[in-house]
Amino acid sequence: MVTKYEVVAGDTLSKLAQTFYGDATLFPVIAVPNGITDPDEITVGQELxxxxxxxxHTVAPGETLSGLTQHFYGDRTLFPVLAAANHIADPNVIQVGRSLLIPELGDVGHHTVVAGETLSELARRWYGEAQLYPVISFPNHITDPDHVEVGRVLIRPGLNYRHTVVPGDTLRALAEGHYGNAEMFAMIAAANHIADPNRITVGQVLFFPNLTNF
Structure with a gap:
């Protein structure tokens, strides 16, 4: 989840991106929300x-969704979580080399259901797509996703909000709409490996890093 980190001697943003994300090129994801204009200039003791x-996770030969859910969650019955998050229609078929999103089920937030809420509506609000409701239903052991009791406390799995680009979208406008700050466009670009932030494609799926905990 979102965390605070105090810079120590020898740290660089690239090293921190490698540590937290496994990808040093994602350093702008840290630089932008912290107002760092020169990524080579961070100070010991600075809080980021x-x-x-x-x-x-990149699928290796022999891996299965149930095996991956056992590895990441300790429960192979949670494979529908991975299937839903990655739009996998047949959970028995995953391609070697495919990059899979692994929703966070450990360090999670909580939500108390209010009147009128449905899992589909919560999935749309939290993750950008109503059909992602299994990401919520399975970890909460909800067998009927159309019925959730008012007052029930749900765990809220960690998964970045996603948006499918439509005509007229720009990264600046999307950043303004999602974060209330158009300058966050550079963070979205970095997180989605977009080299030219002025060029996004209709139908492209963008993921938005979380700046607050769930």
């Missing part, structure tokens, strides 16, 4: 906000 980016 480390945005949350959903972990990814």
């Amino acid at each position: 906000l480390i945005p949350y980016i959903t972990e990814r």
Whole structure:
């Protein structure tokens, strides 16, 4: 989840991006929300906000969704969580080399259900797509996703909000709409490996790093 980190001697933003995200090129994800204009200039003792980016896993030969859920969650019955998060129609078929999103089920937030809420509506609000409701239903052991009791406390798995680009979208406008700050466009660009932030494609799926905990 989102965390705070105090810079120590020898740290660089690239090293921190490698440590927290497994990818040194994601250093702008840390630089932008912390107002760092020169990524080579950070100070020992400086406190940095480390945005949350959903972990990814590259499928290796012989791996299965149930095996991966056992590895990441200690429960192979949670494979529908990975299937839903990655739009996998047949959980028995995953391609070697595919990059899978691994929702966070350990360090999670909580939500108390209010009247009128549905899992589909919560999935749309939290993750950007209503069909991602299994990411919520399975960890909460909800067998009927159409019925959730008012007052029930749900765990809220960690998964970055996603948006499918439509005509007229720009990274600046999306950053303004999602974060209330158009300058966060550079963070979105970095997180999605977009080399030219002025060029995004209709139909492209963008993921938004979390700046606050769930």
